[in-house]
Amino acid sequence: xxxxxxxxxxxxxxxxxxxxxxxxxxxxxxxxxxxxxxxxxxxxxxxxxxxxxxxxxxxxxxxxxxxxxxxxxxxxxxxxxxxxxxxxxxxxxxxxxxxxxxxxxxxxxxxxxxxxxxxxxxxxxxxxxxxxxxxxxxxxxxxxxxxxxxxxxxxxxxxxxxxxxxxxxxxxxxxxxxxxxxxxxxxxxxxxxxxxxxxxxxxxxxxxxxxxxxxxxxxxxxxxxxxxxxxxxxx
Amino acid sequence: xxxxxxxxxxxxxxxxxxxxxxxxxxxxxxxxxxxxxxxxxxxxxxxxxxxxxxxxxxxxxxxxxxxxxxxxxxxxxxxxxxxxxxxxxxxxxxxxxxxxxxxxxxxxxxxxxxxxxxxxxxxxxxxxxxxxxxxxxxxxxxxxxxxxxxxxxxxxxxxxxxxxxxxxxxxxxxxxxxxxxxxxxxxxxxxxxxxxxxxxxxxxxxxx
Numbered sequence: 001x002x003x004x005x006x007x008x009x010x011x012x013x014x015x016x017x018x019x020x021x022x023x024x025x026x027x028x029x030x031x032x033x034x035x036x037x038x039x040x041x042x043x044x045x046x047x048x049x050x051x052x053x054x055x056x057x058x059x060x061x062x063x064x065x066x067x068x069x070x071x072x073x074x075x076x077x078x079x080x081x082x083x084x085x086x087x088x089x090x091x092x093x094x095x096x097x098x099x100x101x102x103x104x105x106x107x108x109x110x111x112x113x114x115x116x117x118x119x120x121x122x123x124x125x126x127x128x129x130x131x132x133x134x135x136x137x138x139x140x141x142x143x144x145x146x147x148x149x150x151x152x153x154x155x156x157x158x159x160x161x162x163x164x165x166x167x168x169x170x171x172x173x174x175x176x177x178x179x180x181x182x183x184x185x186x187x188x189x190x191x192x193x194x195x196x197x198x199x200x201x202x203x204x205x206x207x208x209x210x211x212x213x214x215x216x217x218x219x220x221x222x223x224x225x226x227x228x229x230x231x232x233x234x235x
Numbered sequence: 236x237x238x239x240x241x242x243x244x245x246x247x248x249x250x251x252x253x254x255x256x257x258x259x260x261x262x263x264x265x266x267x268x269x270x271x272x273x274x275x276x277x278x279x280x281x282x283x284x285x286x287x288x289x290x291x292x293x294x295x296x297x298x299x300x301x302x303x304x305x306x307x308x309x310x311x312x313x314x315x316x317x318x319x320x321x322x323x324x325x326x327x328x329x330x331x332x333x334x335x336x337x338x339x340x341x342x343x344x345x346x347x348x349x350x351x352x353x354x355x356x357x358x359x360x361x362x363x364x365x366x367x368x369x370x371x372x373x374x375x376x377x378x379x380x381x382x383x384x385x386x387x388x389x390x391x392x393x394x395x396x397x398x399x400x401x402x403x404x405x406x407x408x409x410x411x412x413x414x415x416x417x418x419x420x421x422x423x424x425x426x427x428x429x430x431x432x433x434x435x436x437x438x439x440x441x442x443x
Contacts, residue, residue, distance in 0.1 A: 011321035012353035019357030023365065023386050030385030031378040060274035062281040111381040146281070177278045215284065229377040 064146035084132030
Protein backbone atom coordinates (compact mmCIF):
# COMPACT_ATOMS: atom_id res chain seq x y z
CA UNK A 1 0.00 0.00 0.00
CA UNK A 2 1.77 3.20 -1.14
CA UNK A 3 0.05 5.31 1.45
CA UNK A 4 -2.08 4.19 4.29
CA UNK A 5 -2.59 5.85 7.62
CA UNK A 6 -0.55 3.18 9.37
CA UNK A 7 2.17 1.79 7.09
CA UNK A 8 5.54 3.44 6.54
CA UNK A 9 7.57 5.95 8.50
CA UNK A 10 6.24 9.32 9.70
CA UNK A 11 8.45 11.42 7.42
CA UNK A 12 5.97 14.32 7.36
CA UNK A 13 6.22 14.71 11.12
CA UNK A 14 10.03 14.52 10.93
CA UNK A 15 10.09 17.27 8.31
CA UNK A 16 7.90 19.52 10.46
CA UNK A 17 10.01 18.88 13.57
CA UNK A 18 13.21 19.41 11.59
CA UNK A 19 11.91 22.73 10.29
CA UNK A 20 10.98 23.82 13.81
CA UNK A 21 14.50 22.93 14.97
CA UNK A 22 16.04 24.91 12.13
CA UNK A 23 13.79 27.86 12.94
CA UNK A 24 14.86 27.80 16.59
CA UNK A 25 18.48 27.77 15.44
CA UNK A 26 17.71 30.62 13.04
CA UNK A 27 16.21 32.69 15.84
CA UNK A 28 19.34 32.08 17.92
CA UNK A 29 21.89 32.95 15.23
CA UNK A 30 19.83 35.12 12.84
CA UNK A 31 21.15 38.32 14.35
CA UNK A 32 24.78 37.20 13.76
CA UNK A 33 23.94 36.08 10.22
CA UNK A 34 22.39 39.50 9.56
CA UNK A 35 25.54 41.26 10.72
CA UNK A 36 27.68 39.00 8.55
CA UNK A 37 25.44 39.66 5.55
CA UNK A 38 25.65 43.42 6.15
CA UNK A 39 29.42 43.24 6.10
CA UNK A 40 29.25 41.13 2.97
CA UNK A 41 26.81 43.55 1.32
CA UNK A 42 29.16 46.48 1.87
CA UNK A 43 31.94 44.73 -0.04
CA UNK A 44 29.76 43.13 -2.67
CA UNK A 45 30.50 44.19 -6.26
CA UNK A 46 27.79 41.94 -7.74
CA UNK A 47 24.83 43.50 -5.92
CA UNK A 48 23.41 40.00 -5.39
CA UNK A 49 23.36 40.50 -1.63
CA UNK A 50 20.63 43.08 -2.18
CA UNK A 51 18.30 40.16 -2.76
CA UNK A 52 18.94 38.73 0.72
CA UNK A 53 16.51 40.03 3.35
CA UNK A 54 17.86 42.41 5.97
CA UNK A 55 21.37 42.80 4.66
CA UNK A 56 22.43 46.39 5.18
CA UNK A 57 19.93 48.01 2.86
CA UNK A 58 17.18 50.51 3.48
CA UNK A 59 13.68 49.18 3.79
CA UNK A 60 11.10 51.68 2.66
CA UNK A 61 8.15 52.21 5.01
CA UNK A 62 5.25 54.56 4.44
CA UNK A 63 2.13 54.99 6.57
CA UNK A 64 0.09 57.08 4.14
CA UNK A 65 -1.27 56.39 0.67
CA UNK A 66 0.79 57.32 -2.35
CA UNK A 67 2.51 60.64 -1.79
CA UNK A 68 2.86 62.62 -5.02
CA UNK A 69 6.56 63.44 -5.52
CA UNK A 70 7.48 67.07 -4.85
CA UNK A 71 10.06 68.77 -7.04
CA UNK A 72 12.64 70.85 -5.15
CA UNK A 73 11.35 73.99 -6.94
CA UNK A 74 7.84 73.37 -5.58
CA UNK A 75 9.01 72.57 -2.06
CA UNK A 76 8.15 74.68 0.99
CA UNK A 77 8.94 74.20 4.70
CA UNK A 78 6.50 76.03 6.97
CA UNK A 79 7.92 77.09 10.34
CA UNK A 80 5.43 78.38 12.92
CA UNK A 81 4.28 78.09 16.53
CA UNK A 82 6.36 79.71 19.24
CA UNK A 83 8.75 81.53 16.91
CA UNK A 84 9.16 85.29 16.51
CA UNK A 85 8.55 85.43 12.74
CA UNK A 86 6.65 82.42 11.30
CA UNK A 87 7.42 81.79 7.64
CA UNK A 88 8.15 79.40 4.81
CA UNK A 89 11.53 78.27 3.53
CA UNK A 90 11.95 77.18 -0.08
CA UNK A 91 14.49 74.55 -1.13
CA UNK A 92 16.78 77.39 -2.27
CA UNK A 93 16.33 79.19 1.09
CA UNK A 94 17.48 76.00 2.85
CA UNK A 95 20.57 75.88 0.66
CA UNK A 96 21.37 79.50 1.58
CA UNK A 97 21.42 78.70 5.31
CA UNK A 98 24.64 77.32 6.93
CA UNK A 99 25.23 73.78 5.62
CA UNK A 100 26.16 70.82 7.80
CA UNK A 101 27.49 67.41 6.75
CA UNK A 102 27.10 64.24 8.81
CA UNK A 103 28.32 60.72 8.06
CA UNK A 104 26.53 58.38 10.42
CA UNK A 105 24.60 55.13 10.61
CA UNK A 106 20.88 54.60 10.26
CA UNK A 107 19.31 52.17 12.75
CA UNK A 108 15.71 51.07 12.36
CA UNK A 109 13.78 49.92 15.40
CA UNK A 110 12.81 46.77 13.47
CA UNK A 111 16.48 45.78 13.40
CA UNK A 112 18.03 46.73 10.07
CA UNK A 113 20.96 49.11 9.99
CA UNK A 114 22.76 50.94 7.22
CA UNK A 115 26.29 52.08 7.98
CA UNK A 116 27.96 55.37 7.07
CA UNK A 117 25.23 57.25 5.28
CA UNK A 118 26.36 60.72 4.15
CA UNK A 119 23.79 63.38 4.96
CA UNK A 120 23.93 67.10 4.31
CA UNK A 121 21.53 69.96 4.91
CA UNK A 122 20.69 72.48 7.61
CA UNK A 123 20.65 71.83 11.35
CA UNK A 124 17.19 72.24 12.92
CA UNK A 125 19.05 74.54 15.32
CA UNK A 126 20.10 76.89 12.52
CA UNK A 127 16.56 77.03 11.11
CA UNK A 128 15.09 77.77 14.54
CA UNK A 129 17.66 80.51 15.14
CA UNK A 130 16.82 81.93 11.72
CA UNK A 131 13.18 82.37 12.80
CA UNK A 132 13.92 83.23 16.45
CA UNK A 133 12.50 81.26 19.42
CA UNK A 134 9.85 82.60 21.79
CA UNK A 135 10.32 82.30 25.54
CA UNK A 136 7.85 79.45 26.06
CA UNK A 137 9.42 77.13 23.47
CA UNK A 138 10.02 73.63 24.93
CA UNK A 139 9.50 71.19 22.05
CA UNK A 140 9.36 70.94 18.28
CA UNK A 141 6.74 69.13 16.24
CA UNK A 142 7.44 67.94 12.70
CA UNK A 143 4.87 67.31 9.98
CA UNK A 144 5.11 65.27 6.79
CA UNK A 145 3.84 65.96 3.29
CA UNK A 146 2.06 62.60 3.49
CA UNK A 147 -0.48 64.31 5.78
CA UNK A 148 -0.38 61.45 8.30
CA UNK A 149 3.04 61.02 9.86
CA UNK A 150 4.17 63.29 12.69
CA UNK A 151 7.19 63.41 14.94
CA UNK A 152 8.42 65.54 17.81
CA UNK A 153 11.54 66.27 19.78
CA UNK A 154 12.14 68.16 23.00
CA UNK A 155 13.77 71.53 22.33
CA UNK A 156 17.06 70.29 23.83
CA UNK A 157 17.05 67.30 21.48
CA UNK A 158 16.14 69.44 18.47
CA UNK A 159 19.03 71.84 19.16
CA UNK A 160 21.67 69.08 19.02
CA UNK A 161 24.38 69.37 16.40
CA UNK A 162 23.40 66.02 14.86
CA UNK A 163 19.72 66.72 14.16
CA UNK A 164 19.56 67.69 10.52
CA UNK A 165 17.03 68.89 7.97
CA UNK A 166 18.56 66.84 5.18
CA UNK A 167 18.51 67.97 1.56
CA UNK A 168 21.03 65.44 0.27
CA UNK A 169 21.87 61.81 0.98
CA UNK A 170 24.99 59.93 -0.14
CA UNK A 171 25.94 62.83 -2.42
CA UNK A 172 22.71 63.21 -4.37
CA UNK A 173 19.22 64.59 -3.98
CA UNK A 174 17.02 62.57 -1.64
CA UNK A 175 14.72 60.37 -3.73
CA UNK A 176 10.96 60.37 -3.25
CA UNK A 177 10.91 56.94 -1.60
CA UNK A 178 13.53 58.09 0.89
CA UNK A 179 11.38 61.08 1.82
CA UNK A 180 12.84 63.67 -0.56
CA UNK A 181 13.36 66.37 -1.42
CA UNK A 182 13.67 67.21 2.29
CA UNK A 183 13.54 64.90 5.29
CA UNK A 184 14.69 64.94 8.90
CA UNK A 185 17.73 62.97 10.08
CA UNK A 186 17.88 62.54 13.87
CA UNK A 187 21.25 60.82 14.12
CA UNK A 188 21.19 59.56 17.73
CA UNK A 189 17.66 58.11 17.57
CA UNK A 190 15.84 55.23 15.90
CA UNK A 191 15.00 56.03 12.33
CA UNK A 192 11.25 56.46 12.89
CA UNK A 193 12.21 59.83 14.37
CA UNK A 194 13.64 60.88 11.01
CA UNK A 195 10.36 61.95 9.41
CA UNK A 196 10.13 61.78 5.62
CA UNK A 197 8.73 64.47 3.28
CA UNK A 198 9.24 67.06 6.04
CA UNK A 199 6.99 70.05 5.32
CA UNK A 200 6.29 71.73 8.64
CA UNK A 201 8.04 72.59 11.89
CA UNK A 202 5.90 73.85 14.76
CA UNK A 203 7.53 75.01 17.97
CA UNK A 204 5.36 74.09 20.98
CA UNK A 205 5.43 74.21 24.78
CA UNK A 206 5.35 70.39 25.16
CA UNK A 207 6.32 67.36 23.08
CA UNK A 208 3.38 65.68 21.30
CA UNK A 209 3.94 61.94 20.70
CA UNK A 210 4.33 61.14 16.98
CA UNK A 211 2.63 58.59 14.76
CA UNK A 212 4.39 55.40 15.91
CA UNK A 213 4.74 56.74 19.45
CA UNK A 214 0.94 56.82 19.76
CA UNK A 215 1.19 53.14 18.76
CA UNK A 216 3.59 52.13 21.51
CA UNK A 217 7.10 53.21 20.50
CA UNK A 218 9.25 55.35 22.81
CA UNK A 219 9.18 59.15 22.45
CA UNK A 220 12.81 59.45 23.57
CA UNK A 221 14.08 57.02 20.99
CA UNK A 222 17.83 56.90 21.71
CA UNK A 223 19.47 54.11 19.73
CA UNK A 224 20.47 51.34 22.15
CA UNK A 225 18.65 52.84 25.13
CA UNK A 226 14.98 52.66 24.20
CA UNK A 227 12.32 50.34 22.82
CA UNK A 228 13.95 47.49 24.76
CA UNK A 229 16.86 47.36 22.31
CA UNK A 230 20.62 47.39 22.84
CA UNK A 231 21.96 48.35 19.40
CA UNK A 232 25.31 50.12 19.15
CA UNK A 233 24.79 53.92 19.30
CA UNK A 234 24.59 55.79 15.99
CA UNK A 235 25.90 59.10 17.36
CA UNK B 236 -21.58 19.23 -16.28
CA UNK B 237 -22.98 15.85 -15.14
CA UNK B 238 -20.62 13.77 -13.07
CA UNK B 239 -19.53 10.58 -14.90
CA UNK B 240 -20.83 7.44 -13.17
CA UNK B 241 -17.33 6.19 -12.45
CA UNK B 242 -16.13 9.43 -10.80
CA UNK B 243 -14.27 8.89 -7.55
CA UNK B 244 -14.73 10.96 -4.40
CA UNK B 245 -11.34 12.43 -3.56
CA UNK B 246 -12.05 15.20 -1.04
CA UNK B 247 -14.97 15.81 1.33
CA UNK B 248 -16.73 19.14 1.48
CA UNK B 249 -14.98 19.86 4.78
CA UNK B 250 -11.58 19.23 3.26
CA UNK B 251 -12.34 21.50 0.34
CA UNK B 252 -13.31 24.25 2.76
CA UNK B 253 -10.12 23.74 4.73
CA UNK B 254 -8.08 24.05 1.56
CA UNK B 255 -10.02 27.07 0.31
CA UNK B 256 -9.84 29.01 3.58
CA UNK B 257 -6.17 28.20 4.19
CA UNK B 258 -5.34 29.26 0.64
CA UNK B 259 -7.32 32.51 0.99
CA UNK B 260 -5.73 33.44 4.32
CA UNK B 261 -2.31 32.50 2.98
CA UNK B 262 -2.88 34.64 -0.12
CA UNK B 263 -3.83 37.67 1.97
CA UNK B 264 -0.77 37.12 4.17
CA UNK B 265 1.51 36.96 1.13
CA UNK B 266 -0.08 39.99 -0.52
CA UNK B 267 0.15 42.17 2.59
CA UNK B 268 3.67 40.86 3.23
CA UNK B 269 4.73 42.01 -0.23
CA UNK B 270 3.19 45.43 0.48
CA UNK B 271 5.17 45.67 3.70
CA UNK B 272 8.42 44.32 2.32
CA UNK B 273 9.04 45.53 -1.23
CA UNK B 274 9.97 49.20 -1.49
CA UNK B 275 8.16 49.88 -4.76
CA UNK B 276 4.97 48.25 -3.50
CA UNK B 277 5.10 49.74 -0.01
CA UNK B 278 5.47 53.28 -1.33
CA UNK B 279 2.71 52.66 -3.85
CA UNK B 280 0.30 51.28 -1.24
CA UNK B 281 1.45 53.07 1.90
CA UNK B 282 -0.93 52.83 4.90
CA UNK B 283 1.69 50.80 6.68
CA UNK B 284 -0.11 50.47 10.02
CA UNK B 285 -3.35 49.31 8.35
CA UNK B 286 -1.57 46.81 6.08
CA UNK B 287 0.43 45.54 9.06
CA UNK B 288 -2.76 45.07 11.08
CA UNK B 289 -4.43 43.10 8.27
CA UNK B 290 -1.28 40.98 7.94
CA UNK B 291 -1.22 40.29 11.69
CA UNK B 292 -4.91 39.36 11.96
CA UNK B 293 -4.78 37.14 8.87
CA UNK B 294 -1.65 35.51 10.25
CA UNK B 295 -3.41 34.83 13.55
CA UNK B 296 -6.23 33.09 11.66
CA UNK B 297 -3.88 31.10 9.41
CA UNK B 298 -3.65 27.88 11.51
CA UNK B 299 -7.40 27.92 12.22
CA UNK B 300 -8.59 25.95 9.14
CA UNK B 301 -6.09 23.19 9.94
CA UNK B 302 -6.99 23.13 13.65
CA UNK B 303 -10.74 23.18 13.05
CA UNK B 304 -10.31 20.55 10.34
CA UNK B 305 -8.44 18.30 12.73
CA UNK B 306 -11.34 18.56 15.19
CA UNK B 307 -14.36 18.20 12.93
CA UNK B 308 -13.31 16.33 9.78
CA UNK B 309 -12.58 12.60 9.83
CA UNK B 310 -11.61 12.60 6.10
CA UNK B 311 -9.13 15.40 6.81
CA UNK B 312 -7.59 13.46 9.72
CA UNK B 313 -7.31 10.37 7.52
CA UNK B 314 -5.62 12.32 4.74
CA UNK B 315 -3.18 13.95 7.17
CA UNK B 316 -2.19 10.45 8.31
CA UNK B 317 -1.69 9.35 4.71
CA UNK B 318 0.38 12.45 3.96
CA UNK B 319 2.53 11.85 7.00
CA UNK B 320 3.57 8.29 6.08
CA UNK B 321 6.39 7.53 3.64
CA UNK B 322 6.97 4.03 2.28
CA UNK B 323 10.11 2.95 0.35
CA UNK B 324 8.23 3.43 -2.93
CA UNK B 325 7.82 7.14 -2.10
CA UNK B 326 11.59 7.56 -2.06
CA UNK B 327 11.89 5.50 -5.27
CA UNK B 328 9.22 7.66 -6.85
CA UNK B 329 11.09 10.87 -5.95
CA UNK B 330 14.36 9.51 -7.33
CA UNK B 331 12.92 8.02 -10.53
CA UNK B 332 12.81 9.81 -13.88
CA UNK B 333 9.65 8.01 -15.01
CA UNK B 334 7.59 8.93 -11.96
CA UNK B 335 4.63 10.04 -14.07
CA UNK B 336 4.28 6.73 -15.95
CA UNK B 337 2.67 4.84 -13.09
CA UNK B 338 5.43 2.22 -12.94
CA UNK B 339 5.89 2.91 -9.25
CA UNK B 340 2.51 2.58 -7.52
CA UNK B 341 1.15 5.89 -6.20
CA UNK B 342 -1.49 6.06 -3.48
CA UNK B 343 -3.89 8.89 -2.74
CA UNK B 344 -0.94 11.27 -2.50
CA UNK B 345 2.37 11.10 -4.30
CA UNK B 346 5.64 11.76 -2.52
CA UNK B 347 5.84 15.31 -3.86
CA UNK B 348 2.44 16.13 -2.42
CA UNK B 349 3.53 14.61 0.89
CA UNK B 350 6.67 16.76 0.98
CA UNK B 351 4.67 19.84 0.06
CA UNK B 352 2.09 19.32 2.79
CA UNK B 353 4.74 18.70 5.45
CA UNK B 354 6.63 21.80 4.35
CA UNK B 355 3.50 23.95 4.39
CA UNK B 356 2.53 22.64 7.84
CA UNK B 357 5.99 23.48 9.16
CA UNK B 358 5.92 26.88 7.48
CA UNK B 359 2.52 27.78 8.97
CA UNK B 360 3.79 26.89 12.46
CA UNK B 361 7.04 28.83 12.03
CA UNK B 362 5.46 31.91 10.46
CA UNK B 363 2.75 31.89 13.15
CA UNK B 364 5.27 31.55 15.99
CA UNK B 365 7.83 34.08 14.76
CA UNK B 366 5.00 36.41 13.75
CA UNK B 367 3.71 36.39 17.32
CA UNK B 368 7.24 37.11 18.54
CA UNK B 369 7.50 40.09 16.20
CA UNK B 370 4.13 41.43 17.29
CA UNK B 371 4.73 41.06 21.02
CA UNK B 372 8.34 42.18 20.70
CA UNK B 373 8.49 43.62 24.21
CA UNK B 374 9.08 40.16 25.70
CA UNK B 375 12.28 39.50 23.76
CA UNK B 376 15.81 40.87 23.60
CA UNK B 377 16.74 42.57 20.34
CA UNK B 378 19.04 39.69 19.36
CA UNK B 379 16.07 37.33 19.55
CA UNK B 380 13.85 39.86 17.75
CA UNK B 381 16.34 40.19 14.90
CA UNK B 382 16.65 36.39 14.79
CA UNK B 383 12.86 36.01 14.64
CA UNK B 384 12.67 38.61 11.85
CA UNK B 385 15.36 36.72 9.96
CA UNK B 386 13.51 33.39 10.28
CA UNK B 387 10.13 34.97 9.45
CA UNK B 388 11.55 36.58 6.27
CA UNK B 389 13.46 33.49 5.14
CA UNK B 390 10.54 31.15 5.80
CA UNK B 391 8.16 33.47 3.96
CA UNK B 392 10.47 33.64 0.94
CA UNK B 393 10.82 29.84 0.88
CA UNK B 394 7.10 29.17 1.23
CA UNK B 395 6.33 31.74 -1.48
CA UNK B 396 8.50 29.78 -3.91
CA UNK B 397 6.87 26.49 -2.90
CA UNK B 398 3.36 27.96 -3.12
CA UNK B 399 4.13 29.31 -6.59
CA UNK B 400 5.26 25.81 -7.60
CA UNK B 401 2.11 24.34 -6.04
CA UNK B 402 -0.10 26.68 -8.04
CA UNK B 403 1.89 26.00 -11.22
CA UNK B 404 1.36 22.23 -10.80
CA UNK B 405 -2.35 22.79 -10.19
CA UNK B 406 -2.58 25.02 -13.26
CA UNK B 407 -1.00 22.26 -15.37
CA UNK B 408 -3.35 19.57 -14.05
CA UNK B 409 -7.08 20.26 -14.53
CA UNK B 410 -7.93 16.83 -13.10
CA UNK B 411 -6.29 17.60 -9.78
CA UNK B 412 -7.84 21.08 -9.74
CA UNK B 413 -11.27 19.61 -10.37
CA UNK B 414 -10.74 17.29 -7.42
CA UNK B 415 -10.43 20.24 -5.08
CA UNK B 416 -13.19 22.24 -6.75
CA UNK B 417 -15.86 19.51 -6.92
CA UNK B 418 -14.53 16.84 -4.59
CA UNK B 419 -14.58 14.27 -7.41
CA UNK B 420 -12.03 13.12 -9.97
CA UNK B 421 -12.65 10.97 -13.00
CA UNK B 422 -11.55 7.40 -13.08
CA UNK B 423 -9.01 7.83 -15.86
CA UNK B 424 -7.22 10.64 -14.05
CA UNK B 425 -7.15 8.63 -10.83
CA UNK B 426 -5.80 5.53 -12.59
CA UNK B 427 -3.04 7.56 -14.24
CA UNK B 428 -1.97 9.70 -11.29
CA UNK B 429 -2.98 7.72 -8.21
CA UNK B 430 -3.43 4.18 -9.49
CA UNK B 431 -3.03 2.37 -6.18
CA UNK B 432 -5.55 4.68 -4.52
CA UNK B 433 -8.07 4.20 -7.36
CA UNK B 434 -7.70 0.43 -7.06
CA UNK B 435 -8.02 0.67 -3.28
CA UNK B 436 -11.30 2.59 -3.11
CA UNK B 437 -12.95 1.29 -6.29
CA UNK B 438 -11.50 -1.90 -7.75
CA UNK B 439 -11.83 -2.06 -11.52
CA UNK B 440 -14.57 -4.43 -12.75
CA UNK B 441 -12.19 -7.20 -13.84
CA UNK B 442 -10.56 -7.24 -10.40
CA UNK B 443 -13.84 -7.68 -8.56
